[in-house]
Amino acid sequence: MARQLFELCGADPARLFSPYCWRTRMALAHKGLEHETLPWRFTEKDRIAFAGSDKVPVLVDGDRVVADSWAIAEYLEDTYPDAPSLFGGxxxxxxxxxxxxxxxxxxxxxxxxxxxxxxxxxxxxxxxxxxxxxxxxxxxxxxxxxxxxxxxxxxxxxxxxxxxxxxxxxxxxxxxxxxxxxxxxxxxxxxxxxxxxxxxxxxxxxxxxxxxxxxxxxxxxxxxxxxxxxxx
Amino acid sequence: MARQLFELCGADPARLFSPYCWRTRMALAHKGLEHETLPWRFTEKDRIAFAGSDKVPVLVDGDRVVADSWAIAEYLEDTYPDAPSLFGGxxxxxxxxxxxxxxxxxxxxxxxxxxxxxxxxxxxxxxxxxxxxxxxxxxxxxxxxxxxxxxxxxxxxxxxxxxxxxxxxxxxxxxxxxxxxxxxxxxxxxxxxxxxxxxxxxxxxxxxxxxxxxxxxxxxxxxxxxxxxxxx
Incomplete structure (x- = not known):
């Protein structure tokens, strides 16, 4: 199952502009982890309700679902310890x-x-x-x-x-x-x-x-x- | 030779009030390193000229002289790596x-x-x-x-x-x-x-x-x- 990230976008699905989603995008790239972007808009709260959140980013990593950019950063650091460290200790x-x-x-x-x-x-x-x-x-x-x-x-x-x-x-x-x-x-x-x-x-x-x-x-x-x- | 720290004081030599000296005092205690305080006043710049500085803290650690609270913190971390870490990585x-x-x-x-x-x-x-x-x-x-x-x-x-x-x-x-x-x-x-x-x-x-x-x-x-x- 591909790694997927719900990311806020504008009318243009390529205009990904959430500051919190960018924290996560950069963290995934830092770890060398590819992901598929699932463009998401403010009024699509039902699409992420399964994650127990009404905000993005929401990461789906195999059978793991993680909402909130900080929770995702800690999840990535702890789950992929052999990839470059996000925090340096x-x-x-x-x-x-x-x-x-x-x-x-x-x-x-x-x-x-x-x-x-x-x-x-x-x-x-x-x-x-x-x-x-x-x-x-x-x-x-x-x-x-x-x-x-x-x-x-x-x-x-x-x-x-x-x-x-x-x-x-x-x-x-x-x-x-x-x-x-x-x-x-x-x-x-x-x-x-x-x-x-x-x-x-x-x-x-x-x-x-x-x-x-x-x-x-x-x-x-x-x-x-x-x-x-x-x-x- | 005892470890010595030039620390800013008031008319009362026990009134040690420099914020930068307190960074160093706490760092020394964190590392478990005892030191002797050399009370120092604003107008005693000649007493610390040997350190190439006109400000305190100035640390004298054996034959090493280190001025500037940040330089001292890095010196302590690098010189005493087996003592508790000041930075955590x-x-x-x-x-x-x-x-x-x-x-x-x-x-x-x-x-x-x-x-x-x-x-x-x-x-x-x-x-x-x-x-x-x-x-x-x-x-x-x-x-x-x-x-x-x-x-x-x-x-x-x-x-x-x-x-x-x-x-x-x-x-x-x-x-x-x-x-x-x-x-x-x-x-x-x-x-x-x-x-x-x-x-x-x-x-x-x-x-x-x-x-x-x-x-x-x-x-x-x-x-x-x-x-x-x-x-x-």
Whole structure:
């Protein structure tokens, strides 16, 4: 039975844009594990109910079903110990959780305020209606108002990347000389933006910009191949 | 030759308050390595010039001299590999750097705006003059103005601890079931505040508050023993 991954997509099934699914896509490639993508849309919750989840990624690996990107990362590390390590030991595994929470609260929380309206433009009619309603409820205002002033606000976002930037001045990847799951975690946020928006998040002379390019080059340029809005 | 550590102190040589020295103190205790404290003050730069540094911590370990808390941590891990690991593997070592830069830019950058004026009250005359002049130059205003409004600003500081708080809801320490150098890095910031100020940084029901108490309990309550302003 082929390894399958339910991944969020837009109206175009090739536009895979979930930051959490990208964490998993990169982790599978890191481990050298092939998978078949099962394109999934926001309103297809019934298709993943068997996994006890209403969100993707959901991995089906033979007779194992694993939902949630972090649970999948731990599953892959523990199930395929002879493949390259995602964490580089117990200490790295523990700190990858901190990186995940930092990414959620700083990187993704920043980016959503720039690109949430752009996301809607890539969705089919049913998902579009769901997305607009659920996000306007979450933000308490129209999405056009959420993203208003993004050209001014992006400077504060860039400043908040200080720990990432300073670490990347010292080494090519967060994980050291080679990427680990920490890199995939943060990269997922940038790849999410890249797939849905042409808003410029990073200045070209930022070491984070150069790191993102290195991440796009990994695994034969896998992340470059998805439809993207190139300026991000 | 005994292992010696130059550590920043106030007028009272027992008031060891540098966040970076606390990273090293905890790392030495983690490794089970005893050391003699050489109390050092801001204006005694000539005493550590032999180490090629004008800042502490400076470790003298037999014929080895190591300055800079991160360099010391790596030195200890590599020199005493049979003692408990500070990093828990290569992945943890790499991510500890990110934790250090996050601590510098979020935790310590926040705390200094609350306690910098309190620090001055613990210094002898010569250090006091140096500290006031150098910090007022750095901030561009009197220290009383730097800390003004701290009761209101602390809410934003607490919100910025989200990645730390969320990680600690999942496990007792950043490093997992037991502390690693990541914990010592962040703890150093809180211990710095505790030694110089009674300003309340954390609410009592915050999991970060409980984690700080666990950190204070480590190594026979080593960090509790220094003179402190208890409310922090």
């Amino acid at each position: 117990a200490g790295g595994r523990a700190l990858c959780r901190f990186l995940g929470h930092w990414t959620d609260s700083v990187v993704q929380a920043g980016i959503v305020g720039f690109v949430v309206a752009d996301i809607a433009t890539h969705l089919g009619p049913e998902d579009h209606a769901y997305f607009i309603a659920s996000r306007e409820k979450r933000f308490g205002k129209p999405l056009a108002e959420v993203v208003a002033g993004r050209e001014e606000r992006v400077a504060e976002f860039r400043r908040a990347l200080y720990p990432l930037r300073t670490t990347l001045k010292e080494r090519p990847f967060l994980g050291g000389p080679a990427p680990t799951y920490a890199d995939y975690t943060v990269f997922g946020a940038f790849q999410w933006a890249r797939c849905v928006s042409n808003f410029t998040l990073l200045e070209p002379d930022d070491v984070v910009h150069a790191w993102r390019a290195r991440m796009l080059d990994l695994f034969g340029g896998m992340a470059r191949e998805v439809p993207a809005q190139e300026a991000a | 290569a992945g943890g070592r790499a991510l500890c750097r990110f934790l250090g830069h996050w601590t510098d830019s979020v935790v310590q950058a926040g705390i200094v705006g609350f306690v910098v004026a309190d620090i001055a009250t613990h210094l002898g005359p010569e250090d006091h003059a140096y500290f006031i002049a150098s910090r007022e130059k750095r901030f561009g205003k009197p220290l009383a103005e730097v800390v003004a409004g701290r009761e209101e600003r602390v809410a934003e500081f607490r919100r910025a601890l989200y990645p730390l708080r969320t990680t600690l809801k999942e496990r007792p320490f950043l490093g997992g079931p037991a502390p690693t150098y990541a914990d010592y890095t962040v703890f150093g910031a809180f211990q710095w505040a505790r030694c110089v100020s009674n300003f309340t940084l954390l609410e009592p029901d915050d999991v970060v508050h409980a984690w700080r108490a666990r950190m204070l309990d480590l190594f026979g309550g080593m960090a509790r023993e220094v003179p402190a302003q208890e409310a922090a």
